[in-house]
Amino acid sequence: MSDAPAALTDTAPHGTAPPDTALPDTDPPRTTPHDIAPHTSAPADGTTVADTPVSGPTAEQPRLGPTGRPLPDLPVPAPLELHGPARVIAMCNQKGGVGKTTTTISLGASLAEYGRRVLLVDFDPQGSLSVGLGFNPSALQGTVYNLLMERTTRLEDVICKTNVDGMDLLPSNIDLSAAEVQLVTEVAREQALARVLRPALDDYDVILIDCQPSLGLLTINALTAADGVVVPLECEYFALRGVALLTETIAKVTERLNPRLRIDGLLATMYDSRTLHGREVLKTLVDGWGDAVFHTVIRRTVKFSDSTVAGEPITSYAPGSAGADAYRQLAREVLVRCHEG
Ligand SMILES: Nc1ncnc2c1ncn2[C@@H]1O[C@H](COP(=O)(O)OP(=O)(O)OP(=O)(O)O)[C@@H](O)[C@H]1O
Ligand SMILES: [Mg+2]
Numbered sequence: 261m262s263d264a265p266a267a268l269t270d271t272a273p274h275g276t277a278p279p280d281t282a283l284p285d286t287d288p289p290r291t292t293p294h295d296i297a298p299h300t301s302a303p304a305d306g307t308t309v310a311d312t313p314v315s316g317p318t319a320e321q322p323r324l325g326p327t328g329r330p331l332p333d334l335p336v337p338a339p340l341e342l343h344g345p346a347r348v349i350a351m352c353n354q355k356g357g358v359g360k361t362t363t364t365i366s367l368g369a370s371l372a373e374y375g376r377r378v379l380l381v382d383f384d385p386q387g388s389l390s391v392g393l394g395f396n397p398s399a400l401q402g403t404v405y406n407l408l409m410e411r412t413t414r415l416e417d418v419i420c421k422t423n424v425d426g427m428d429l430l431p432s433n434i435d436l437s438a439a440e441v442q443l444v445t446e447v448a449r450e451q452a453l454a455r456v457l458r459p460a461l462d463d464y465d466v467i468l469i470d471c472q473p474s475l476g477l478l479t480i481n482a483l484t485a486a487d488g489v490v491v492p493l494e495c496e497y498f499a500l501r502g503v504a505l506l507t508e509t510i511a512k513v514t515e516r517l518n519p520r521l522r523i524d525g526l527l528a529t530m531y532d533s534r535t536l537h538g539r540e541v542l543k544t545l546v547d548g549w550g551d552a553v554f555h556t557v558i559r560r561t562v563k564f565s566d567s568t569v570a571g572e573p574i575t576s577y578a579p580g581s582a583g584a585d586a587y588r589q590l591a592r593e594v595l596v597r598c599h600e601g
Contacts, residue, residue, distance in 0.1 A: 326533065326557040327546045334592040339375045346379070346464040347598050348457065349524060350486040355502050356473035359492040359529035361388045362564050364470040366583070369573035370591035372426040376465040379419070382432035383453065383482050384472035390431040393422050394571030397433035405435040407456045409442060415459050423572060440477050449477065450517050454485035475509050483513040488524035488598065495531040495541045500548070524597055527590065529558040556590040558583070
């Protein structure tokens with residue numbers, strides 16, 4: 261899983277890439293971003309359901325999903341009698357604005373709808389996850405920063421209940437940016453988050469960590485604490501740049517710090533099936549990464565920005581929307597992939 265497919269390892273044409281794109285990387289597909297395909301049936305607001313088949317099923321033909329592969333059976337998960345120990349999943353991509361925070365909130369809320377106990381960890385000093393759930397970062401009593409840096413702060417002093425039943429939040433704010441500097445001189449600096457989360461493992465079924473857009477020490481901490489990584493990727497021109505660097509970092513963490521870490525899946529976000537460009541990016545992703553790509557694809561819709569402004573997950577802000585359904589499907593797919601079905 262750690263080796264990037266050949267299609268994604270072409271060196272970028274310019275030699276002065278910034279540090280997070282300097283390693284072998286992919287060339288984006290050469291199409292114009294606004295290349296609209298004429299034969300689409302998607303509605304103008306882009307709110308088609310995530311699993312709309314690209315071709316209808318026949319007796320011989322299985323139903324194909326948006327990634328062009330046959331859709332697997334994704335059963336509604338059975339209720340749990342007992343909870344924990346949690347599977348820890350880091351939402352990770354050093355590229356900004358690809359849907360990490362949106363996926364953390366929406367996937368978490370969908371898993372909670374299916375009766376899973378969920379803890380969301382805001383591990384980005386921007387505090388977007390906390391804001392997206394209606395919290396004011398500057399008015400928080402305590403944050404994940406206090407847990408990381410002060411031995412006297414307990415998890416229960418900092419965890420907040422959200423408006424979603426069964427979903428809690430470990431909030432964060434700009435204080436966390438200091439932790440990145442302060443942790444450098446600490447013993448076992450990469451294990452700080454894992455240590456903080458250990459007492460929570462038995463209380464939750466899933467812990468989702470929303471990472472900041474960088475591969476610095478905070479993200480290394482998230483990967484060290486995690487069992488799996490979900491990589492959201494915007495279906496856009498430069499989406500695949502940096503994936504090789506990310507997987508290389510994941511491989512290093514697996515080798516040196518956390519042997520149980522694996523890539524749970526790559527998630528295509530902000531997909532617009534009406535554009536040839538969007539379809540080509542998705543195809544390149546599937547050609548390169550095969551089954552590592554989730555069958556669920558998240559389409560572009562303004563409902564996500566609207567729900568962020570409202571400070572609630574799309575599953576409660578617009579419960580009947582295609583975006584909410586897409587994340588419910590992702591929740592089922594994540595549970596199946598993690599053998600929990
Ligand atoms: N499927 C989608 N369709 C349309 N807009 C979306 C979608 N997913 C997310 N967005 C919007 O895109 C913006 C960036 O999303 P988000 O904050 O989740 O990305 P991020 O990867 O967490 O960003 P950062 O790297 O800055 O933390 C937000 O305004 C969000 O509302
Ligand atoms: Mg974010």
